[in-house]
Amino acid sequence: MTRVSKKERHKKLMHALNGDPFLTDGDLANRCNVSIQTIRLDRMELGIPELRERIKHMAEEKFDSVRSLAPEEVYGEVIDLQLDHSGTSIIEIMEDHVFERNQIARGHYLFAQANSLAVAIVNSDLALTKSADIRFIRPVKLGEKCLAHAHVVAKKGQHIQINIETKVMDETVFHGVFDVYCLEEDVLSK
Amino acid sequence: MTRVSKKERHKKLMHALNGDPFLTDGDLANRCNVSIQTIRLDRMELGIPELRERIKHMAEEKFDSVRSLAPEEVYGEVIDLQLDHSGTSIIEIMEDHVFERNQIARGHYLFAQANSLAVAIVNSDLALTKSADIRFIRPVKLGEKCLAHAHVVAKKGQHIQINIETKVMDETVFHGVFDVYCLEEDVLSK
DNA sequence: TACTTATTTAGTACCTAGTACTAATAGTTA
DNA sequence: TAACTATTAGTACTAGGTACTAAATAAGTA
Known part of the structure; x- marks a missing residue:
C-alpha cells in the first residue's frame, strides 16, 4: 500500500530542492511523509549530494563570480x-x-x-x-x-x-x- | 613571550578569511601556530561566524541573486x-x-x-x-x-x-x- | 618580587547533518 | 508461499563546530 510511488516522490524531491536547496533530509522526510532513511536512499539514487555539499557548491560559485x-x-x-x-x-x-x-x-x-x-x-x-x-x-x-x-x-x-x-x-x-x-x-x- | 600579538593575529585572520572564506578553524590554527581554541576565541571577538554559517550565507546571497x-x-x-x-x-x-x-x-x-x-x-x-x-x-x-x-x-x-x-x-x-x-x-x- | 590580569591551551559534553552499514519489516508479485 | 522491492529502524562514526570549565602560561603592575 505504497501511498505515493517512488517515482512520484523523486519528482517531488527534485522540485522541492529546486525551489529551496537548503532543505535537510529531515525537512524532506516530513514533506514526503517518509522516513529519513528513505530520503537518503532517494538522494543516492538521484545523485543529489547532502545539504552541506550543496550549500558549499553554491558558495564556491558565488565566490568565483565575485573574484571575476x-x-x-x-x-x-x-x-x-x-x-x-x-x-x-x-x-x-x-x-x-x-x-x-x-x-x-x-x-x-x-x-x-x-x-x-x-x-x-x-x-x-x-x-x-x-x-x-x-x-x-x-x-x-x-x-x-x-x-x-x-x-x-x-x-x-x-x-x-x-x-x-x-x-x-x-x-x-x-x-x-x-x-x-x-x-x-x-x-x-x- | 607572545610570539605574535593578538592584534596582529586578528589582522592575519581577517585577511586569510578574506582571501579564502572556506578555511576551517583547524586550518586557521595551523596558519597562525596557535591552538584551535584560540582561533575560536578570536572569531568570537571579531564576530566571525563559523565556517558552515559563512558558507551558508554566501550560498544564500548567490541564491537570492539568481532569483532576482x-x-x-x-x-x-x-x-x-x-x-x-x-x-x-x-x-x-x-x-x-x-x-x-x-x-x-x-x-x-x-x-x-x-x-x-x-x-x-x-x-x-x-x-x-x-x-x-x-x-x-x-x-x-x-x-x-x-x-x-x-x-x-x-x-x-x-x-x-x-x-x-x-x-x-x-x-x-x-x-x-x-x-x-x-x-x-x-x-x-x- | 609577588600579585593580578590577560592570553592561551586543554578537555569535556553536546549539536547538526550527515555517511556507511546491518537488519528487520511491509507490500507486491510471480 | 517464496522471492523481490520498498521502506524503516538502529548503530557506529564523521566534520566542524558551540558552550562550558579548568588549568597553564605570559605579561604588567604595585
Whole structure:
C-alpha cells in the first residue's frame, strides 16, 4: 500500500530542492511523509549530494563570480608592457561577463580591460583616469578572446594620452582614447 | 613571550578569511601556530561566524541573486528606475575597488555602475552601449558611496542618449554621456 | 618580587547533518 | 508461499563546530 510511488516522490524531491536547496533530509522526510532513511536512499539514487555539499557548491560559485568581478590591480592578463610607451592584455569573455539573453559581453568589461591597461602603462604610483572617449564597434560574444593594445600618443606635463584598440582575431571591437592624469611624486614634493 | 600579538593575529585572520572564506578553524590554527581554541576565541571577538554559517550565507546571497534576475544584470544597487526616462543606483567603494597604494577607486567601477544603469534604463531586451564620453571629475576614496543618476536626453530611432552624473554627497565625481543602441524586437522583425 | 590580569591551551559534553552499514519489516508479485 | 522491492529502524562514526570549565602560561603592575 505504497501511498505515493517512488517515482512520484523523486519528482517531488527534485522540485522541492529546486525551489529551496537548503532543505535537510529531515525537512524532506516530513514533506514526503517518509522516513529519513528513505530520503537518503532517494538522494543516492538521484545523485543529489547532502545539504552541506550543496550549500558549499553554491558558495564556491558565488565566490568565483565575485573574484571575476573584483580582481587585482589590472583587469586582464598583461602579456606585454613597455612602461610609458605601450602594452597589451588579454581577456576571455566568460559566462559572468555576458548578458544572459543574448550572450553579448557587457561593455564595462571591455572598458575595465582598457582602463586597467592604460593606468598600468603609466610609469607612476599615482595614475588616474581623467577622461575617456570610447566606442564599442561590434558586440563581443561569449568565449571570444579580446586583445587590447595600448600605446601612448602624447604626453603633456601630467597628462598622458593613450590610444587603445581591442580586437577579436583581426576585428576591432572597441576603441578608446584615454586621458590619464599622472601625479608623480617629485611633482608632489615641489 | 607572545610570539605574535593578538592584534596582529586578528589582522592575519581577517585577511586569510578574506582571501579564502572556506578555511576551517583547524586550518586557521595551523596558519597562525596557535591552538584551535584560540582561533575560536578570536572569531568570537571579531564576530566571525563559523565556517558552515559563512558558507551558508554566501550560498544564500548567490541564491537570492539568481532569483532576482534583473539586479544581477546591473552593477550597483538600483534604487529608482523609470524605464526609458531615468534611474538611480548606488555603489559603495569597497577594499576590492581601490588601488592599494592610495585607496582611490579604479575608474572602471564607476564606469561599470554608469554603464549598467544606462543599459538598464533602456526598455529593451537588446540594448548595447555604442559609445561613451566620460570624465572622472575627482577621485573617489574607499568607503564613499556613489550615487549615479541617469536620465535620457534624446532618442533618435534606435539611438538613445543618456546623461549620467555620479555624486558623492553633493560633489560630482563622474560624468558621462552614453550612446546606447537599442535593437527592438519589432524593428528586427521588419 | 609577588600579585593580578590577560592570553592561551586543554578537555569535556553536546549539536547538526550527515555517511556507511546491518537488519528487520511491509507490500507486491510471480 | 517464496522471492523481490520498498521502506524503516538502529548503530557506529564523521566534520566542524558551540558552550562550558579548568588549568597553564605570559605579561604588567604595585
